[in-house]
Amino acid sequence: RSRGLGDVYKRQSAGGGLVEPIAGPSLKMEIRVALLKLPAYPDFSASGAWRLLDRQGRVLRQGTAAQSPDPAPYLAQEAEVWLEAGPYDHLSSAGRRYEGRFRILRSNNGLRVINHLPLENYVSSVVGGEMPPSWNREALRAQAVAARSYALAHMARPADDQWHLGDTTRWQNYEGLSSVTATTRDATSSTDGLILSYQGGIVESLYAATQQIVEEAHGNLGASMSQTGAQELAKQGLRYNEILGRYYQGASLARLQAGAG
Numbered sequence: 001r002s003r004g005l006g007d008v009y010k011r012q013s014a015g016g017g018l019v020e021p022i023a024g025p026s027l028k029m030e031i032r033v034a035l036l037k038l039p040a041y042p043d044f045s046a047s048g049a050w051r052l053l054d055r056q057g058r059v060l061r062q063g064t065a066a067q068s069p070d071p072a073p074y075l076a077q078e079a080e081v082w083l084e085a086g087p088y089d090h091l092s093s094a095g096r097r098y099e100g101r102f103r104i105l106r107s108n109n110g111l112r113v114i115n116h117l118p119l120e121n122y123v124s125s126v127v128g129g130e131m132p133p134s135w136n137r138e139a140l141r142a143q144a145v146a147a148r149s150y151a152l153a154h155m156a157r158p159a160d161d162q163w164h165l166g167d168t169t170r171w172q173n174y175e176g177l178s179s180v181t182a183t184t185r186d187a188t189s190s191t192d193g194l195i196l197s198y199q200g201g202i203v204e205s206l207y208a209a210t211q212q213i214v215e216e217a218h219g220n221l222g223a224s225m226s227q228t229g230a231q232e233l234a235k236q237g238l239r240y241n242e243i244l245g246r247y248y249q250g251a252s253l254a255r256l257q258a259g260a261g
Contacts, residue, residue: 017242021255034163040110048089097177124188128179140187141240146205149195153204197254
């Protein structure tokens, strides 16, 4: 059984919707996202107080929103540094705002910035990056489950030793705080911890904008969701679990639980 996967899940109900697992406590997980959209040598800032730390957690420098963190002098000696903001502040780079922390590594072609943040915050951003936040709530909820399941699959099989997946559409479109709205937060929190499962494993839940793209891009890869199709089904009154049941036939809804083996 995949690590962290809860024991309570069922297959499709008679109506075609995936049965929702029993509610349980939220499982806090951190995801590592490589910010591949950034330039090779990005700038950095914070909305409030910030700290630069070495890998042992020792403070190298600290400052305020009026000052710009510059990791370059420290990366001349260190292989990596960490940039953190206060608990109610955010970090920015190249005009993009992010929650969580930055791990900044030296690379052959400049700097590699890895955003460490809570999984649910990441999912909320991806929902808005992949679907218009004004779409039907049930379509957004279906997208949240698909995005979380896809992320978990890559947390189990990371793309790199240092990060789980990237921020481009090669993986999922992650835009940081710019794609987060009240509706994407709601879609995420109302499906907190839910993923797609098949025979106890995590489904790498593929999806694409239209059914035509689904068939062209994913036709030989198994189940995949049409996002515009999900919106149309939601407008017809289907709930998120019924939408998922249409596209991921044979799968189940599972809830991430602490201590599951």
